[in-house]
Amino acid sequence: MKAAVIVFPGSNCDRDMAVALKAAGADVSMVWHKDAALPEGVDLVALPGGFSFGDYLRCGAIAAQSPVCQAVVKHAERGGYVLGVCNGFQVLTETGLLPGALMRNAGLTFVCKSQSLRVETSQSAFTQNYNAGDVVNFPIAHHDGNYFADDATLAMLQDADRIALTYDDNPNGSRADIAGVLSDNRRVLGLMPHPERVVDAVHGSTEGQAMFRGLVGVMAGA
């Protein structure tokens, strides 16, 4: 399975993402934001956490207009897989690949801690190795993770089983406690928590491994 990790100026979780994907068996290449094309035969694009372009204008807004993001949008439209974590989730909402927007945390503070999450659906390559209702702890580290979508969009997400993860004890004011959402074809996932930071015993937990193994498994079998 071939994965590409996009690197923007200000990305700071790109190498963690690459390590997590490699550990799960993916062949990983790093792609600079100015590249207009993805490497040949890429199955999965990962948009990492960080502060792309200094979070200027809005988090993820400038990155979403970069040359490589046009290629990422085309990849997604062709049915390719995309994982956006933290700033990567913000980029995905700014490109329109995922609905809603991520606003300043309701408490106004940067929140950095281990966060209890509930897996809401196992019906995706990302979450197939979990059971719906499972509780996992992933680190969160963000200032703008307050998920907003209007009532109609929220109802649509709920009806289509597109809410992948929710927070226990909502840390940031997100509507419906949403921590991660899936695209209509369930092949694009954006989430604020960091699964790539819990994939090795030295991290203190390996609860994120199942997400990367699920992804690699689906594509290795394809």
Added chain:
Amino acid sequence: MKAKVHVMLKNGVLDPQGEAVRHALGTLGFDGVQGVRQGKVIELDLAEGTSEAQVTEMCEKLLANTVIESYRIELA
């Protein structure tokens, strides 16, 4: 020519920063501040002949996120 773009959170979208400013004004003794909404102003220095439609496109594509924000264009 110049254009000013005013970007504000839409009505109905909670503005936590505006709320914090309102609290701080109360702490300073300014009574009766019932609401604060915080937005941004973007000044554009444009080539002569740039149309309002083009500025609108800039707002839709980049300057505002219309999921949560509204914008108003002022041409001068």
